[in-house]
Amino acid sequence: AAALQRHPLFNAGNVSLLMGGAQHVKGYFLESAKLPEIRGASCILDYVNTVRIHSVFGPSGVFPVPECLVYASGGSLLALSPPRLALDLANAIERAYADETLTAPAAAATYTVGLLELQYGPLAGLSGADYKGQDKEQVGGFGDVTAYLSTLVQLRRGGHPVDARGPLGLPYQPDTAPFAERCSSCARRAAIVKPGILSDDQPPALCEACSRKALAGRFAKKSGLPTIYARLSEQIDWDPRARVGLVSWTEQFRNFLADSPNLASQYLGSHKGLNLDDIDAPTDLKDIAGDIGDVGVIYADGNLVSSVLKEMRSPAEYRMLAERLSRAAIASVFSALSESLHPQHAGHGGGKEGAHLVHPFEILSIGGDDLFLIVPASKALDIACAICDSFESYFAIPGAARPDSRRFSGTPRAATPAARITLAAGIVIADASTPVLYLRNLANELLKSAKSRSRLAKTSCIDFQILKSTGNILEDVVQHRNKNLTREVRLSDGGGTATIRLTAKPYASAELKALLTSARALASAAIPRTQLYALRSALLQGKTRGTLEYLYAKARATDRAKLLFQELDERWHGGKSDPWVPAGDKDKRVFETVIADIIEIMPYVGESGVKIDEAEAIVAN
Numbered sequence: 115a116a117a118l119q120r121h122p123l124f125n126a127g128n129v130s131l132l133m134g135g136a137q138h139v140k141g142y143f144l145e146s147a148k149l150p151e152i153r154g155a156s157c158i159l160d161y162v163n164t165v166r167i168h169s170v171f172g173p174s175g176v177f178p179v180p181e182c183l184v185y186a187s188g189g190s191l192l193a194l195s196p197p198r199l200a201l202d203l204a205n206a207i208e209r210a211y212a213d214e215t216l217t218a219p220a221a222a223a224t225y226t227v228g229l230l231e232l233q234y235g236p237l238a239g240l241s242g243a244d245y246k247g248q249d250k251e252q253v254g255g256f257g258d259v260t261a262y263l264s265t266l267v268q269l270r271r272g273g274h275p276v277d278a279r280g281p282l283g284l285p286y287q288p289d290t291a292p293f294a295e296r297c298s299s300c301a302r303r304a305a306i307v308k309p310g311i312l313s314d315d316q317p318p319a320l321c322e323a324c325s326r327k328a329l330a331g332r333f334a335k336k337s338g339l340p341t342i343y344a345r346l347s348e349q350i351d352w353d354p355r356a357r358v359g360l361v362s363w364t365e366q367f368r369n370f371l372a373d374s375p376n377l378a379s380q381y382l383g384s385h386k387g388l389n390l391d392d393i394d395a396p397t398d399l400k401d402i403a404g405d406i407g408d409v410g411v412i413y414a415d416g417n418l419v420s421s422v423l424k425e426m427r428s429p430a431e432y433r434m435l436a437e438r439l440s441r442a443a444i445a446s447v448f449s450a451l452s453e454s455l456h457p458q459h460a461g462h463g464g465g466k467e468g469a470h471l472v473h474p475f476e477i478l479s480i481g482g483d484d485l486f487l488i489v490p491a492s493k494a495l496d497i498a499c500a501i502c503d504s505f506e507s508y509f510a511i512p513g514a515a516r517p518d519s520r521r522f523s524g525t526p527r528a529a530t531p532a533a534r535i536t537l538a539a540g541i542v543i544a545d546a547s548t549p550v551l552y553l554r555n556l557a558n559e560l561l562k563s564a565k566s567r568s569r570l571a572k573t574s575c576i577d578f579q580i581l582k583s584t585g586n587i588l589e590d591v592v593q594h595r596n597k598n599l600t601r602e603v604r605l606s607d608g609g610g611t612a613t614i615r616l617t618a619k620p621y622a623s624a625e626l627k628a629l630l631t632s633a634r635a636l637a638s639a640a641i642p643r644t645q646l647y648a649l650r651s652a653l654l655q656g657k658t659r660g661t662l663e664y665l666y667a668k669a670r671a672t673d674r675a676k677l678l679f680q681e682l683d684e685r686w687h688g689g690k691s692d693p694w695v696p697a698g699d700k701d702k703r704v705f706e707t708v709i710a711d712i713i714e715i716m717p718y719v720g721e722s723g724v725k726i727d728e729a730e731a732i733v734a735n
Contacts, residue, residue: 127229130200133263134207134222135190136162137271140486142218143478144551146299149398151324152550154331156478157354157362158214159189161330163481165359166210167191176206184429185436188481191222192260192436194429200224201279208282216323223266223276227259233428256432257424264420297321299328307346322350330354334362335395363477364395370448377449383456385471393457396472401460402488403546404474408582408718410494411550413557414501414539416483417568422535439483439535442508447485450500451475454493483535486554491543492718495578495630498539502574502623506533519571521618522695522708524685525628532572538564541578543718548581559591560620567620577620580714595619599710603656605703612703614694616654616710632682633712634719639675641667650710657694657705664693664709682709 136142136159143155163186169175171183171193182194195203204222211220234255266276273281290296294304298318305319320328325346332343333354339347347353354360368390371378382388396402403409416439426432457471479486489497507530514532540560542553560577567575579591587594599616621629636646645667652663668679668691683691686708694705 128197128226129229129232130195130197130224130226131232131259131263132193132195132200132203132207132222132224133191133260133267134204135188135220135267136211136215137219137221139189139218139479139481140554142215143486144554145217145302146324146327147549147551148299149396149476150331150335151299151327152331152478153334153362153364153395153476154327154329155215155218157330157334157360158326159218159479160363161357161360162211162214163187163189163191165357166214167207170203170206170210176202184433187436187440188479188484190482192429192432195224197226200226201277204277205279214326216326219271219282221267221271221282223263223270225259225263225266231259232256255425255427256429257426260426260432261420261424295319297324299324307349320346322352325350326352330360331362334360334365362395363480364473366444367448367451367473367477368393370444371452374452377452381452381456385457388457388471392471394460394470394472396474396476397460399476399488399546399550401458401472402474402476402490404458404490406490406492406718407546408491408543409546410489410491410497411542411544411553411557412485412487412489412494412498412501412539413541413554413561414485414498414537415561415565416505417536417538417565417574419483419535436482438508440481442505443480443483443485446501446504446508447477447480447487449504450497451489454497454500455489483537488550494541494543495576495626495715495718498541498576498578499623499627499630502537502539502576503530505537506530506535506574509533509535517572519573519622520625521697522625522628522686523688525625533574536568536572536574538568538574539576540564541576542581543578544581556587556591563592564620567622571622574623575620576623576626578715580718582717599654601654601656605657610703612657612705614653614657614660615697615704615706616650618695618697618706618708618711628685629708629712630715630719632685632708633715635678635681636675636712637716637719639672639678641671641675646713646716650713653693653707653710660707661692661694665691682712 139159142159143152145155146152167186168180168183171177171180177195177199184192184194186193191207193203201224204224207222208220211218270276270282275281290302290304297303297305297320299320300323303321303323306322307320307325329339329343329347329352333339339355347355371381371390378390379386382390399409400407419439423432423435426435455474458474460470460472474490476488477485478488485501510531510533512531516530516532538561540557540563542557542560544553556579560579564575564577567577579587581587589597595615595617601614601616602611603614604611649660649663649667653660668676671679683689687693687695693707693709695707697704697706
């Protein structure tokens with residue numbers, strides 16, 4: 115402590131740190147089930163993050179020093195400011211979100227520290243009064259200060275007073291009279307725009323917040339407004355055309371392809387020579403689903419990012435890592451989409467001749483290490499694996515060996531070095547008519563499951579659920595699996611009981627890629643679907659019954675299919691003709707099988723020619 119008091123920065127002055135951002139972002143996106151409004155909400159929030167927040171630190175802002183904005187992306191920000199302006203800046207940031215979104219609440223909190231604390235973390239006896247009783251020799255870094263500030267933001271979001279401003283007010287929610295017509299988009303607020311008021315072709319009844327989303331979504335689709343929406347803009351006095359920087363993720367994807375000719379050529383496929391500006395954004399989820407009629411929702415998040423940010427020793431380190439996270443997420447998503455997808459014709463049954471071409475995806479959010487997108491069901495698992503692998507490559511530790519956390523000895527070991535930050539992803543595959551909010555909530559549960567596996571495996575992990583095979587899940591996904599896919603069975607050798615699980619989810623990214631290859635190989639063998647479903651049903655009836663049914667399926671298979679079953683045994687069963695493998699500690703007597711997972715994903719793996727070639731190679735070898 116005495117040494118710190120002799121430091122040149124001791125009592126050299128104070129600086130305020132400012133942290134904040136939007137709350138319940140996904141709830142704001144998904145108030146509406148209509149894709150244009152969802153896209154519009156995403157555009158508005160991104161506009162606030164990239165334009166309005168920067169303007170607070172711009173030439174005409176509260177504090178015109180843009181260098182003091184450390185980070186602003188994905189609905190969150192961190193900045194430095196003089197103590198006398200800290201509360202004004204916090205109010206300006208909260209007001210920026212309220213002005214544009216109306217209903218998306220935001221919270222910002224400040225914390226004033228000495229310059230020495232900015233470098234070494236909160237110190238008792240300096241300006242860290244909240245740390246009274248802490249060992250004076252214990253010092254941290256800039257990350258410790260931001261961790262404490264994050265706690266203040268959470269407290270303010272919870273309605274607790276953390277500074278002289280008092281508690282955060284409630285978000286704008288206008289009263290809705292019982293007799294008022296409800297908004298046709300969110301069904302929560304009273305409509306202020308009603309059909310037929312301006313003309314017979316007026317948009318449907320909308321509240322003001324959803325009107326803004328509708329305008330932003332349609333403007334972002336083609337950088338223009340249809341006539342009826344131009345009149346709507348005049349009526350509510352909110353014009354997206356006047357907001358420079360309001361662009362959709364689809365437009366940013368076009369710009370990415372314009373700078374990457376090789377990826378653009380790969381993405382266009384048979385449409386080479388087509389102008390990217392002639393490809394529309396999808397109008398609804400059916401445009402994304404295409405012929406198969408199903409979509410995949412991917413929700414991913416970085417693992418242990420907050421711990422890594424806490425290790426940052428200075429604002430400069432924090433800024434560099436935050437920007438690197440954002441760049442890695444955006445580049446990984448854009449690269450995976452351009453390598454896995456091609457423009458397709460609009461409409462359900464997307465191969466219609468004469469229909470205009472659309473981008474078969476919708477990016478709802480990419481913020482820092484967090485991403486949320488909708489893609490065709492047949493590509494969802496491949497895209498998720500590609501995103502995880504690409505993201506990890508940005509944070510690979512040169513020369514660091516990746517721990518061997520494989521559960522199946524026959525699956526390939528990842529050749530890439532260990533990564534400091536990895537991804538976890540939850541994927542839901544469902545009919546295009548399923549509400550997006552429900553899919554997002556289920557994907558969030560799967561994400562949590564994948565994160566728990568990532569902590570053990572030290573690598574990117576993915577959990578998925580296909581609703582076509584289970585129906586809608588109305589309970590926690592872990593509870594659903596414990597209830598419906600787990601059984602206590604008596605062992606045939608008289609050795610007591612064991613637990614069997616009809617799934618091996620979640621999977622490491624490398625394991626999932628191997629699972630996709632096996633599924634494509636099995637699909638190429640043209641085994642009758644009824645036999646596969648009978649095998650899956652038998653597996654759940656017990657360890658012995660499932661094993662006998664598996665041996666029976668092998669015995670009556672064609673010569674070509676027998677080779678594929680042999681490949682399954684080598685890759686997943688340790689070379690044995692037994693579909694059950696120990697899950698973790700053998701003493702726990704828990705067994706799991708990948709066969710049901712392979713059968714589950716088979717309907718969604720038949721449209722990738724490259725992968726089918728892999729299946730043919732297995733047969734040839």
